Structures are given as C-alpha cells and as structure tokens.
Amino acid sequence: MTSAATRRIDRAEAQAVLAAQPFSVLLGTRLAGFGDGTATLELDFRDDLLQQNGFLHGGVLSYAADNAITFAAGAAAGPEVLTAGFTIDYLRPARGAVLRARAEVVRAGRTRVVVRCDLTVHPADGGPGMLCAVAQGTVSVAGG
Known part of the structure; x- marks a missing residue:
C-alpha cells in the first residue's frame, strides 16, 4: 500500500541504521528479521x-517495541519515518534470556503507518518464547 515513489530499504541498510543508534548499540540490540512490512x-x-x-525493566520493553514498530514501518514506507505514538500493555513480568x-x-498509508508488535521472552536454551507485552503504534512518513 505504499506509493511507487517510496524508496524501499533492504536489510543491510536497516542494519546500518540500527548500528548508527547509540542507545541500540548500548543495549546490544540485534536485527533478527526485516522486510515486507515486518521487523x-x-x-x-x-x-x-x-x-x-529481577525482571527486564519496562523501559527496555518500551524501547524494543518503539524501535521494532518504526523499523517495520520503514520496511513498508522507506527510511524517512518517525514514531508518532504508541501504546504498550505489559502482560506478565519479563524473565528469560532473550x-x-x-x-x-x-x-501503510501515504502519511501514516499503523504497526502491531508482540514482545516475547525466550530462555537461554532456545526454547519457546512467552508473550510478555503487546504494543501498537502509529508512525509518520516524512514528506507523505
């Protein structure tokens, strides 16, 4: 649903954007998936x-939701996007390894993109994740 004029970004460019965010680097955030309106x-x-x-701080969960929402919007609408707002619901304390x-x-519209985000915690052994929070956000498209 993006316009033909929207410049798509690939995973390598998305990874470079993440690496250019000092806070993301501080937290050790990794881009595990990107493309087709998902991140x-x-x-x-x-x-x-x-x-x-002993639970992961809610601010870390909010950061992860905000950034994932914006990256997913960027996958659909190009690199010139900014969070307009989001809500998050904490479902259970975040305890795990990842x-x-x-x-x-x-x-994805011309000026706004609406995105949903699930936050899961995973044990160190790579076992199944447990949903700990859900978020929804609206992202503004610059120049849209």
Whole structure:
C-alpha cells in the first residue's frame, strides 16, 4: 500500500541504521528479521537492564517495541519515518534470556503507518518464547 515513489530499504541498510543508534548499540540490540512490512529486534537480558525485582525493566520493553514498530514501518514506507505514538500493555513480568520484539504493519498509508508488535521472552536454551507485552503504534512518513 505504499506509493511507487517510496524508496524501499533492504536489510543491510536497516542494519546500518540500527548500528548508527547509540542507545541500540548500548543495549546490544540485534536485527533478527526485516522486510515486507515486518521487523524483529532482539536483545539479551543483562543485570543492568533489570528492575528491582529481577525482571527486564519496562523501559527496555518500551524501547524494543518503539524501535521494532518504526523499523517495520520503514520496511513498508522507506527510511524517512518517525514514531508518532504508541501504546504498550505489559502482560506478565519479563524473565528469560532473550527479548524478541516482532512488529508487523497493519496498514501503510501515504502519511501514516499503523504497526502491531508482540514482545516475547525466550530462555537461554532456545526454547519457546512467552508473550510478555503487546504494543501498537502509529508512525509518520516524512514528506507523505
């Protein structure tokens, strides 16, 4: 649903964008999937990212949702996108080894893109993930 004038970006360019974000580098965020209106970001749990009860801090979950939402929008609408707003619902405390934020475009318009994101936590042994939060966001397309 993007216009023909929209410049698509590939995974290599998306990876370069992630690497250019100092906060993402600080957190050790990885681009695990990208393309066709989807994006998946991952980061490892670390002690300095936990809150006082030993769960991954909600701010880290929000960061992951926000960034995955914007990357998914970029996969559909090109590189000139900015978060306009998002909501997040925390479903259960995030405890595990890896956080995965998978976002998918719901609708890509000329000026706005709506995206959903599931955040799951995964054990160190690579076992199945558990849903810990869901988010939905609206992303503005510059020049749209």
